[in-house]
Every structure is written in structure tokens, then in C-alpha cells.
Amino acid sequence: MDLMHHYSTFLLPTIPENQCPSLIYALIVLNHNLPRFTPLLWNHAQLRLCADGGANRVYDEMPLLFPQEDASDVRRRYKPDIIKGDLDSIRKEVLDFYTRLGTRIVDKTHDQDTTDLHKCVTCIRDFAPDSDTSNLCILVAGALGGRFDHEMGNVNVICRFSSLRIILLSDDNLIHLLPRTHRHEIHIQTSVQGPHCGLIPIRMPSKSSTTTGLKWDLNNTEMKFGGLVSTSNVVEGEKVTVQSDCDLLWTISLKKLA
Ligand SMILES: Nc1ncnc2c1ncn2[C@@H]1O[C@H](COP(=O)(O)OP(=O)(O)OP(=O)(O)O)[C@@H](O)[C@H]1O
């Protein structure tokens, strides 16, 4: 079984060049509080999308992250490449502003069966040359906290696209999937994340999950909703390994830096 590495170096100003695999990042901004580190994610990303009302967040909240600067300068610097969704939440002035700057507006008003995040993920996937998504990593800002139906919808998107690397982010947490098809090595960026973490069987009960590097390691342990799920666990060092017979959600806390 192949080993999959997981890094969170996108939370740092510079990504080490020797990091393996070297990933291409895309950013999706959702319609919820913009995490304070969004400008970092923006700079690392080669493609930046706003899911419908996510554009209001970039327009309203990016300038607040640069209080010394003129708001319209900040808005022009952080111009989304694409705004996509059913476009029932984006304000007209915001739509007009980014249209004038040359942002592609992709309207899918007829589809009321998939979320705007889902639409953005398919859009990014279709951009990948030769459908090769092996080096692609999609960062989703504003995915957690707020409305629980939206949070669950966002988690469902990472399950629906389980072959893609998708990372849900808020100011406080990071979540991604650990597919059962691989063994996993998670590299902890201790300056910005931890120590609290969790491992949650998301599709079905796990008969056997095994970890190293946690305060409460699993050792061929069964996990299921209604039984044991690993919450309020703690990372002990800079590396966690996970192997399971089921897809697991990995979640780790993000540090509030001064
Ligand atoms: N409170 C929230 N918490 C987490 N994610 C959110 C929240 N609000 C919106 N989102 C995400 O941002 C995307 C765009 O939000 P937007 O408000 O434009 O969606 P929407 O489809 O109009 O939502 P709804 O009609 O259900 O209010 C959603 O698809 C969802 O993924």
C-alpha cells in the first residue's frame, strides 16, 4: 500500500522547495468568515475562485486584514480569477467591481442540487491538464464554523471527491480526508498547528485503525459513530502516521498567533 504525505506548509510564507510531493494549489473562498491567513493561501495559489457570496468576503474582509492600506488597493490586488455558483448571494456592487477587473463570472443558476463549493471543485478539476490531478491541492477558506448544514455540505464535498486533495480551513481548524487506499504520514507544522486533533470514520464504521504520534494512539482499534470516534486527541511530535480500513477525516487545531 502506497504512502501518502500530508504537509501544511501552505500556512507558512514560504513552501520548502524540497517538499515532496510538490503541489499546485488552488484556493476556493466560501461565504463565511475569511481566515486571517487567507492572503498567504492566496499567494500560494495559482488559481483563485470565489464560491458565489465568497466574493463578498474577499471584497469586504481582505481590506480589514490590511488596515494600513487603502481598501480599493487591497481589493484590486486580491482579484479572484473566477466567481462561480448560483450567484444568489453575491452583491451587485461586488459582481460589478470584479467584472470590471476581468474576473470570469460563471453562472449556474439552474443547478439547485449541488452546492457552490461542489461547483467550484468540478471547475478546478476540469482545469487540470490531461485530467491529471495528482499534484493538485485545493484549499477551501471559510469552510468551518457557522451554519452546520453548510459545514456538513462542505465535508460531504471532500467525501464525494475523495481522490482529490481538498483541505477545509477556518481560523481555528484544518480538515482533510485520509483515504483508506493509502497509508498516511502527516507532517505537523508545530509553529502554526496542534496540539488538538481528531480522527473520524466518515463513511462507515472502521474495523481497524492504527496510528503513531498521538497521545491516545489507535492500535487496530474499531471506530464508529455511536461508538468510539477519536476526538480531543493530541499530537505528540512532528509526525503522525495513520492506517485504516476506512476513509477517515483528519482534523487538527490551528494556533492563534499574536
Ligand atoms: N456559514 C457557513 N459555514 C460554512 N460554509 C458556508 C457558510 N455559508 C456559506 N458557506 C459555503 O459557501 C458557499 C457559498 O455560500 P453562499 O451563501 O453563496 O451559498 P448559497 O448556496 O447561497 O447558500 P444558501 O442558499 O444555503 O444560504 C456554500 O456553498 C458553502 O459551501
Ligand SMILES: Cc1ncc(C[n+]2csc(CCO)c2C)c(N)n1
Ligand atoms: C434533497 C435535497 N435537499 C436540499 C436541496 C437544496 N439544495 C442543495 S444544494 C443547493 C444549492 C445551494 O446553492 C440547494 C438549493 C436539494 N436540491 N435536494
